[in-house]
Amino acid sequence: xxxxxxxxxxxxxKEYHTNNGLMPSTREIQEFFGFASQTAAVSxxxxxxxxxxxxxxxxxxxALVFPEQLDREEIIDVPIYGQIAAGMAxxxxxxxxxxxxxxxxxxxxPRSAKTFALKVRGDSMIDAHxxxxxxxxxxxKEPRRGDIVAALIxxxxxxKRYVIxxxxxxxxxxxxxxPDLVPVRELVIQGVMVALLRRGEGMVA
Amino acid sequence: xxxxxxxxxxxxxKEYHTNNGLMPSTREIQEFFGFASQTAAVSxxxxxxxxxxxxxxxxxxxALVFPEQLDREEIIDVPIYGQIAAGMAxxxxxxxxxxxxxxxxxxxxPRSAKTFALKVRGDSMIDAHxxxxxxxxxxxKEPRRGDIVAALIxxxxxxKRYVIxxxxxxxxxxxxxxPDLVPVRELVIQGVMVALLRRGEGMVA
DNA sequence: AATTGTTGTTGTCTTTCAGTAAGCATATGA
DNA sequence: TCATATGCTTACTGAAAGACAACAACAATT
Numbered sequence: 001x002x003x004x005x006x007x008x009x010x011x012x013x014k015e016y017h018t019n020n021g022l023m024p025s026t027r028e029i030q031e032f033f034g035f036a037s038q039t040a041a042v043s044x045x046x047x048x049x050x051x052x053x054x055x056x057x058x059x060x061x062x063a064l065v066f067p068e069q070l071d072r073e074e075i076i077d078v079p080i081y082g083q084i085a086a087g088m089a090x091x092x093x094x095x096x097x098x099x100x101x102x103x104x105x106x107x108x109x110p111r112s113a114k115t116f117a118l119k120v121r122g123d124s125m126i127d128a129h130x131x132x133x134x135x136x137x138x139x140x141k142e143p144r145r146g147d148i149v150a151a152l153i154x155x156x157x158x159x160k161r162y163v164i165x166x167x168x169x170x171x172x173x174x175x176x177x178x179p180d181l182v183p184v185r186e187l188v189i190q191g192v193m194v195a196l197l198r199r200g201e202g203m204v205a
Numbered sequence: 206x207x208x209x210x211x212x213x214x215x216x217x218x219k220e221y222h223t224n225n226g227l228m229p230s231t232r233e234i235q236e237f238f239g240f241a242s243q244t245a246a247v248s249x250x251x252x253x254x255x256x257x258x259x260x261x262x263x264x265x266x267x268a269l270v271f272p273e274q275l276d277r278e279e280i281i282d283v284p285i286y287g288q289i290a291a292g293m294a295x296x297x298x299x300x301x302x303x304x305x306x307x308x309x310x311x312x313x314x315p316r317s318a319k320t321f322a323l324k325v326r327g328d329s330m331i332d333a334h335x336x337x338x339x340x341x342x343x344x345x346k347e348p349r350r351g352d353i354v355a356a357l358i359x360x361x362x363x364x365k366r367y368v369i370x371x372x373x374x375x376x377x378x379x380x381x382x383x384p385d386l387v388p389v390r391e392l393v394i395q396g397v398m399v400a401l402l403r404r405g406e407g408m409v410a
Numbered sequence: 411a412a413t414t415g416t417t418g419t420t421g422t423c424t425t426t427c428a429g430t431a432a433g434c435a436t437a438t439g440a
Numbered sequence: 441t442c443a444t445a446t447g448c449t450t451a452c453t454g455a456a457a458g459a460c461a462a463c464a465a466c467a468a469t470t
Contacts, residue, residue: 003415003416003417005416005417006416018279020262020270021260021270021271021274021275022227022228022262022265022267022268022269022270023227025265025266025456025457025458026457026458026459027456027457027458035417035418035419036418036419036420037418037419037420037421038457038458039418039419039420039421039459039460040417040418040419042458042459042460043416043417043418044416044417044418047415047416047417055226057225057227058458058459059425059426059458059459060227060230060267060426060458061230061266061267061426061427061456061457061458062227062265062266062267062268062457063227063267063458064227065225065226065227066226068282069226070226071304072280072282072304072306073304073306074223075277075280075306077273077277098310099276099277099278099308100307100308100311101277101278101280101307101308101311102305102306102307102308102311103304103305103306103307105303106305106306106307106340106402106404107404108404108405126334129331129334129335129336130334131334135311194404194405195402195403195404195405196401196402196403196404197311197400197401197402197403198400198401198402198403199311199312199313199399199400199401200313200399200400208445208446208447210446210447211446230426230427230428231427231428231429232426232427232428240447240448240449241448241449241450242448242449242450242451243427243428244429244430244448244449244450245447245448245449247428247429247430248446248447248448249446249447249448252445252446252447263428263429264428264429264455264456265427265428265456266426266427266428266456266457267427268428
């Protein structure tokens with residue numbers, strides 16, 4: 001549908017946008033492609049708009065938008081703090097190992113929610129269908145009974161189910177091989193699981 | 206850290222950006238807040254930049270960026286076509302039920318990959334820890350043995366493991382209660398699973 | 411043979427827009 | 441008390457940037 005030249009232009013727009021967070025002006029496009037005239041860029045943009053791959057807002061500077069960006073939900077950036085059951089001494093230690101960017105609608109959390117992510121290590125939650133290597137997204141909020149939580153228990157963080165029995169909260173593994181973590185000295189809930197992201201093709205049983 | 210007025214300004218910037226896909230000019234900010242001067246907007250922006258919540262590119266029009274947007278990976282929009290094992294007559298029938306926007310690094314697919322998503326219905330893949338209600342992300346590519354695939358088999362689409370035995374490909378459920386889908390009349394692979402998104406807090410066992 | 415789309419050119423015009431100077435009142439912390 | 445941050449005002453400048461007119465060569469259709 002797009003010609004080769006138009007494809008090149010679109011690619012430049014995308015690259016410029018991801019690098020700079022804004023759109024190039026027509027003269028910047030002109031310069032990049034070595035046009036002698038600014039009008040060349042303009043007419044190319046017109047062609048791209050006609051084919052629907054960009055939208056222009058007339059009269060405004062750098063006012064090009066990708067249509068898909070417009071009807072996209074708001075994106076939030078969930079920091080990945082590290083691995084669970086493998087450290088994470090305290091909440092403040094943010095060993096920021098990258099970010100997970102996803103739209104709020106798919107995550108299903110309010111816009112104001114404080115969220116973070118942890119990579120799961122171990123199979124203590126396998127019966128809740130949480131595998132080793134999965135990335136769990138947690139929200140900072142009060143847990144309700146039955147929630148899966150990341151908890152700091154006696155110095156170490158684990159992912160377990162939060163259960164209340166006779167008014168006594170404790171942690172339950174979802175694997176018969178693991179014992180419940182009954183009455184504890186200290187129990188600090190660090191986050192409540194709200195979503196899970198599994199990645200990778202080599203999903204061998 | 207931010208004053209109330211600065212918070213209002215930031216909120217306006219975000220709202221304007223999500224609505225229009227670009228940043229407001231200083232004069233548009235002025236107009237929105239009813240300032241008599243454009244300089245008021247400028248100095249507010251300067252304050253916001255000093256506090257690190259926005260970045261300005263000097264000399265360029267509408268050149269405000271949110272820092273988190275800059276070090277963000279590229280976002281791709283994965284269309285959700287519908288439910289699996291519940292229809293989807295053909296590949297072209299895109300009953301677009303929203304979109305899942307996520308950064309490519311977290312998805313783990315190349316930028317050029319053709320992807321789509323399906324909501325899982327049923328528990329035939331429960332032993333591969335794919336639950337009913339999960340959202341599987343699939344890529345349009347050739348399956349390799351052991352991959353989990355969405356396949357059109359005799360008119361209906363299902364999510365199964367792709368197995369080759371004696372040069373004969375067939376589909377295997379990951380649940381003892383379900384039979385293998387052995388030699389078939391037609392076997393069209395619609396996508397290979399590359400990721401999975403589980404959502405919702407009520408993750409009761 | 412005629413029309414439309416692509417890919418350009420030279421020029422010109424006008425608006426948008428960022429940036430600065432200079433000033434003023436009110437808070438807030440050192 | 442003095443400096444600094446906040447939250448504005450009026451007035452001006454000049455570059456940045458969009459838009460248009462007119463033209464031209466070369467496809468690809470119709």
